[in-house]
Structure formats: structure tokens, C-alpha cells
Amino acid sequence: MARIAQTRMISTGPIVLRRSSKIRADSSHLPGAEPKRVHARAVKRIFDRETGELVGWLYEWNTGSLVPRWKSDAREDVVYD
Numbered sequence: 001m002a003r004i005a006q007t008r009m010i011s012t013g014p015i016v017l018r019r020s021s022k023i024r025a026d027s028s029h030l031p032g033a034e035p036k037r038v039h040a041r042a043v044k045r046i047f048d049r050e051t052g053e054l055v056g057w058l059y060e061w062n063t064g065s066l067v068p069r070w071k072s073d074a075r076e077d078v079v080y081d
């Protein structure tokens with residue numbers, strides 16, 4: 001005759017997570033974690049090389065990353081000023 005194993009679920013109650021003042025919300029305290037983008041500033045203007053038209057701005061984020069912000073569609077042949 002086969003034996004049937006019985007298991008019991010033991011409830012430990014609800015899990016409550018508390019935010020400690022020592023833990024930063026951007027999780028930059030974790031090894032290998034990148035900080036979140038919080039603020040940026042425009043550092044250069046982006047012009048179309050052929051027409052000279054202003055087509056966007058280059059922003060530098062608090063993380064050090066540089067990201068273009070285009071007025072409309074992204075362009076490839078551009079000049080940064």
C-alpha cells in the first residue's frame with residue numbers, strides 16, 4: 001500500500017515592510033545598482049547640419065548620462081553647440 005505524505009501550511013501572518021531612514025529610495029546603496037534619474041539640465045543645443053535648424057537639446061542627468069531631447073523626430077546628421 002502506498003503512503004501519502006501530508007504537509008501542513010503554517011501561516012506566519014502578514015509580511016510588513018518598513019522603510020528605514022538609512023535606506024535610500026533610489027536604491028543606489030545596493031552594489032551594482034544604478035542611481036535613478038532625478039533631475040537633468042540642458043548642456044548643449046542640437047542643430048541640423050544641413051539647414052542649421054534647432055532640432056533638440058542635449059541633457060545631462062544627475063547620473064552623468066547624456067540624453068538628447070528632440071523637438072520632433074530624431075535626426076542623424078547634427079551639430080552640437
